[in-house]
């Protein structure tokens with residue numbers, strides 16, 4: 478069993494893969510916030526961990542005050558750390574992010590974070606979860622996702638799955654970068670959130 482609290486320690490090691498990934502993810506969050514329309518902005522983070530990506534990206538960003546975010550994280554220790562650092566407007570829910578019911582009243586969001594999920598679930602669940610992203614993300618909203626590049630590299634397939642679900646690829650980290658970071662935008666009306674469904678289970 479992975480200790481998901483200790484997993485975050487790599488964020489504190491300068492130059493670690495996770496630190497480099499974090500820089501990409503924060504940059505992409507800031508770019509998405511810059512591109513979104515004026516007014517309130519909704520954000521959902523699935524398996525948010527300690528929330529380092531969103532909370533760091535909001536720090537000093539001009540749209541930070543517009544953001545209403547829901548971070549869903551199962552590990553109580555990580556959720557407590559996220560809560561401790563979360564600015565106003567950011568709610569941290571300790572719960573199972575694989576269940577659609579936790580997003581009732583919050584979906585579809587302008588920005589959906591799916592970071593550190595696709596490396597921990599089966600291919601069938603990746604496909605299923607991407608289909609549900611069209612319920613969690615609003616039309617012209619962004620999803621920012623990550624997946625390691627270990628062989629066989631699943632990043633191109635994941636990008637194609639997003640496209641088949643109605644998303645447009647906006648940005649993909651270069652293949653040489655050790656972790657894949659992708660940004661897609663939903664180019665169709667969001668689908669209604671299906672209650673009582675399980676999107677994924679960590680393996």
Ligand SMILES: C[S@@+](CC[C@H](N)C(=O)[O-])C[C@H]1O[C@@H](n2cnc3c(N)ncnc32)[C@H](O)[C@@H]1O
Pocket residue numbers: 481482484523524525526527528529530549550551552555572573574575592593594679
């Ligand atoms: C690889 S980490 C990614 C954390 C964060 N998104 C990031 O990129 O820094 C995966 C996180 O998912 C959490 N997790 C695992 N299963 C979960 C579930 N069913 N619901 C919510 N969180 C879950 C773990 O506790 C862990 O914090």
